[in-house]
Amino acid sequence: MKEIFLKDIAEKLKLSKTTVSLVLNNRGDENKISKATQKRILDFARDNNYKPNQLARGLSLGKSETIGLIVPNISDIFYARIAHYIELKAKEFGYTVVFSSSNENAETEKELIHSMINRQVDGLVIASTQCNQADILRLKKSKFPFVLVDRHYPEIMTNYVIVDNLGGVKNMTEHLLKNGKKNIALITIKSELDAMQQRRLGYETALRESGIDINTNLIKEVDRFNFEAEIKDAIRELTNDSNRVDAIVFTTHYLAASGLRELKSLGINVPNEIAIISFDELGAFDLVDPPITSTKQPVSDIGNLAVEILVNEIEKKNKESINQQILQTQLLVRKSCGV
Amino acid sequence: MKEIFLKDIAEKLKLSKTTVSLVLNNRGDENKISKATQKRILDFARDNNYKPNQLARGLSLGKSETIGLIVPNISDIFYARIAHYIELKAKEFGYTVVFSSSNENAETEKELIHSMINRQVDGLVIASTQCNQADILRLKKSKFPFVLVDRHYPEIMTNYVIVDNLGGVKNMTEHLLKNGKKNIALITIKSELDAMQQRRLGYETALRESGIDINTNLIKEVDRFNFEAEIKDAIRELTNDSNRVDAIVFTTHYLAASGLRELKSLGINVPNEIAIISFDELGAFDLVDPPITSTKQPVSDIGNLAVEILVNEIEKKNKESINQQILQTQLLVRKSCGV
DNA sequence: ATGAAAGCGCTAACAG
DNA sequence: CTGTTAGCGCTTTCAT
Secondary structure, three states: OOOOOOHHHHHHOOOHHHHHHHHHHHOOOOOOOOHHHHHHHHHHHHHHOOOOOOOHHHHHOOOOOOEEEOOOOOOHHHHHHHHHHHHHHHHOOOHHHHHHHHEOOOHHHHHHHHHHHHHOOEEEEEEEOOOOOHHHHHHOOOOOOEEEEOOOOOOOOOOOOOOOHHHHHHHHHHHHHHHOOEEEEEEOOOOOOOOHHHHHHHHHHHHHOOOOOHHHEEEEOOOOOHHHHHHHHHHHHHHHOOOOOOOOEEEEHHHHHHHHHHHHOOOOOOOOEEEEEOOOOOOOOOEEOOOOOOEOOOOOHHHHHHHHHHHHOOOOOOOOOOOEEEEOEEEEEOOEEEE | OOOHOOOOOOOOHHHHHHHHHHHHHOOOHHHOOHHHHHHHHHHHHHHHOOOOOOHHHHHOOOOOOOEEEEEEEOHHHHHHHHHHHHHHHHHHOOOOOEEEEEOOOHHHHHHHHHHHHHOOOOOEEEOOOOOHHHHHHHHHHHOOOOOOOOOOOOOOOOOEEEEEEHHHHHHHHHHHHHHHOOEEEEEOOOOOOOHHHHHHHHHHHHHHHOOOOOHHHHHEEOOOOOOOHHHHHHHHHHHHOOOOOOOEEOOOOHHHHHHHHHHHHOOOOOOOOOEEEOOOOOOOOOEEOOOOEEEEOOOOHHHHHHHHHHHHOOOOOOOOOOOOEEEOOOOOOOOEOOO
């Protein structure tokens, strides 16, 4: 079964490439090609398992029916799940997805954006690293279709699908307050990322609205690449005599996992001595000892909306309109904050 | 900053496209193009941010410097991690990766293989669904470069990178035996997949070698798409009076998670009443109550080797040789089998 | 209702 | 050392 090309079909059927191409692209009727001819072409193509060369097609059309996905790290379950939904939705629209991880590196992200554009992706879904304003801005200026997910730049007017980070963490903190916690700490990632700033703000807002002063000693920012080590120090400080926290809010799942690991190794009882709560989930937070109360992000909505917005923009169904979605999170109450 | 093409460079510099193309592909020296000309071209290209259209390049070259990755499900942490390593390694070799999930559906997998080939990927890494011998065989016949990971077809001579499933589960079962367990059950996925058969065999081999008869009542096969419900029944049966198992081997992580969930809801103490052990890990198995003893797969090796083998084949450094790798797993002993 | 021919942007014989 | 030319496989304008 050797490869067969458009030209081959035309020759065998004694037709022109034009006719064959038209029919194969479902434009036979609109070009008044006889039903009989259409059937001959379609049958022959099917029988010989004809598949167009997408590279040639893309080159000719100026588009590739591919969308690029750039995430910080595809092996982070959160992004893997988003990728999954993006892929499903993209397939519905007839697009394939190409992906790459930036590994939280702005330089890598820049290269990826270029590389993907060179590969003629029709649009981009980006969960951007912290500080890549420049390239995002350039992308916007060039009117290249793209949509930001999970992370956005408040200063740039772009399409995005994000989550209400402030509201989510505010909820979490209030949940702790409601459970009688008095001295609540925050462990977060040191980052310019708006998402992280918003999460911190959520924590602060909840406290402030309850008339509690912010104690900056209780806010620990750890380095994203060195969090395992730094979190140990953070936990030790938070649990020493001068601080005596009774609850910790973690702004992301792997911080919570690390934190809990450390609390356990210190022999501290969760939730009796210290309650914990996590933004975002790991696979088995319900099985963990204790089951961790956490905030669930609407991953499928994020993926679906991102693709819908992007495809809309690519196909310019709506011209020039900017689409910004801020989705709500959901608090899953388990045992780690007391009953 | 508008787009610039090869032709533009040639015109501005009053050179031919050939010269420019040669230089840009680092073949200036071998074609004896003067250093001066080379420098002019390189500088101009850099200053004007020239990036070749990869579609055109691919069409002309007959290759795209892209490799396709097909997995059952990218949101399964195991495949997400493999994808991560594949991507890293591919980048080292100058390849981009395109991915898709087959959702365990052979028909989808077939389409994906074709679709990727149409998109002119240079090679494929496939974690195949259970029963797609036909397409894999066709792929082999057509001499298209590909390598199977995680799952393979024993009847087909292909490149693959898999794990010693039999040995892994045999180890797990022996670990249970060593800990004094007498009545060990197996919960696995109902599947023709060789990997799953091997895991079952590992369990049976361990028992047999210890002189224990296989009791088929203690082997439960659940449907991959309906495992949550079926596992409940399985657990109930295994824990009823006639069976009285004291340990359960789970052949994959999500089965273990579901199983543990059910055991807990039944108020059964793990590991005192029933020990459990899992092939493969979820994110936080060390934090689970109790920490789950499990078998860790060498994910990074799988990804790295797969890409190395594939790129070798694509670039035909070694002609016609078949490369089959069976990697060893590692048992992480925690608390779920007793101390 | 169908065909001829040009063109998408790049590479590569071959010529000089 | 550099240019001419054809061609990768497909789409599309313009004829007929």
